[in-house]
Amino acid sequence: AQKVTQAQTEISVVEKEDVTLDCVYETRDTTYYLFWYKQPPSGELVFLIRRNSFDEQNEISGRYSWNFQKSTSSFNFTITASQVVDSAVYFCALRLAGANNLFFGTGTRLTVIP
Amino acid sequence: KAGVTQTPRYLIKTRGQQVTLSCSPISGHRSVSWYQQTPGQGLQFLFEYFSETQRNKGNFPGRFSGRQFSNSRSEMNVSTLELGDSALYLCASSLNPGGTDTQYFGPGTRLTVL
Numbered sequence: 245a246q247k248v249t250q251a252q253t254e255i256s257v258v259e260k261e262d263v264t265l266d267c268v269y270e271t272r273d274t275t276y277y278l279f280w281y282k283q284p285p286s287g288e289l290v291f292l293i294r295r296n297s298f299d300e301q302n303e304i305s306g307r308y309s310w311n312f313q314k315s316t317s318s319f320n321f322t323i324t325a326s327q328v329v330d331s332a333v334y335f336c337a338l339r340l341a342g343a344n345n346l347f348f349g350t351g352t353r354l355t356v357i358p
Numbered sequence: 359k360a361g362v363t364q365t366p367r368y369l370i371k372t373r374g375q376q377v378t379l380s381c382s383p384i385s386g387h388r389s390v391s392w393y394q395q396t397p398g399q400g401l402q403f404l405f406e407y408f409s410e411t412q413r414n415k416g417n418f419p420g421r422f423s424g425r426q427f428s429n430s431r432s433e434m435n436v437s438t439l440e441l442g443d444s445a446l447y448l449c450a451s452s453l454n455p456g457g458t459d460t461q462y463f464g465p466g467t468r469l470t471v472l
Contacts, residue, residue: 277458279460281463286465287446287448287465287466287468288463288464288465288466289448289450289463290463291460291461291462291463294458294460296458335401337401341456342456343414343455343456344389344391344406344408344413344414344452344455344456344461345391345403345406345414345416346391346393346401346403346450346461347403348400348401348402349400350400351400351401
């Protein structure tokens with residue numbers, strides 16, 4: 245069975261602080277994809293990144309960076325110099341190869357205080 | 359390119375009624391998936407359509423059904439509404455199912471059952 249765990253339910257940081265959102269996944273499949281989505285108050289899930297199981301390279305995109313470690317089944321997300329616009333709920337998700345359904349974690353609500 | 363659109367954005371129904379939600383995928387995307395988001399259960403996969411055929415279905419009762427048209431637009435229907443069906447219903451589209459394609463989400467339809 246597949247499972248995604250986001251242990252942090254809510255996080256509050258002061259603007260300009262760095263923050264890391266944790267994601268731990270479980271699957272017995274060897275080929276899978278990991279995702280991060282952002283859900284602002286409007287409700288739409290905004291795609292942030294996709295990672296393939298065979299590609300453990302970390303990635304940086306502006307203030308965002310992702311650390312994928314298969315050894316610990318983790319796919320953590322760091323926001324550097326957080327801004328108020330980063331306030332949202334962030335979801336980590338897992339998808340198996342050949343399938344299209346996403347298994348979501350329970351989300352982490354990030355509040356950035358000005 | 360326009361994103362995924364969902365109509366209506368908000369709906370209020372009473373128990374026992376039925377409802378139909380609509381989703382128009384990104385132009386060129388042929389796979390459409392539906393998810394239900396509730397505070398208690400989080401984001402759960404409902405079903406997925408590709409080439410007018412249901413490819414995969416989540417663990418939901420038969421009251422939940424869907425279909426896809428030749429232009430890839432999709433509808434989902436919930437019959438005999440229950441209070442617990444109150445949720446945000448999100449539609450996602452991708453080029454093709456599975457593989458490395460990313461799913462992009464619409465703004466959702468918020469259904470309230472009274």
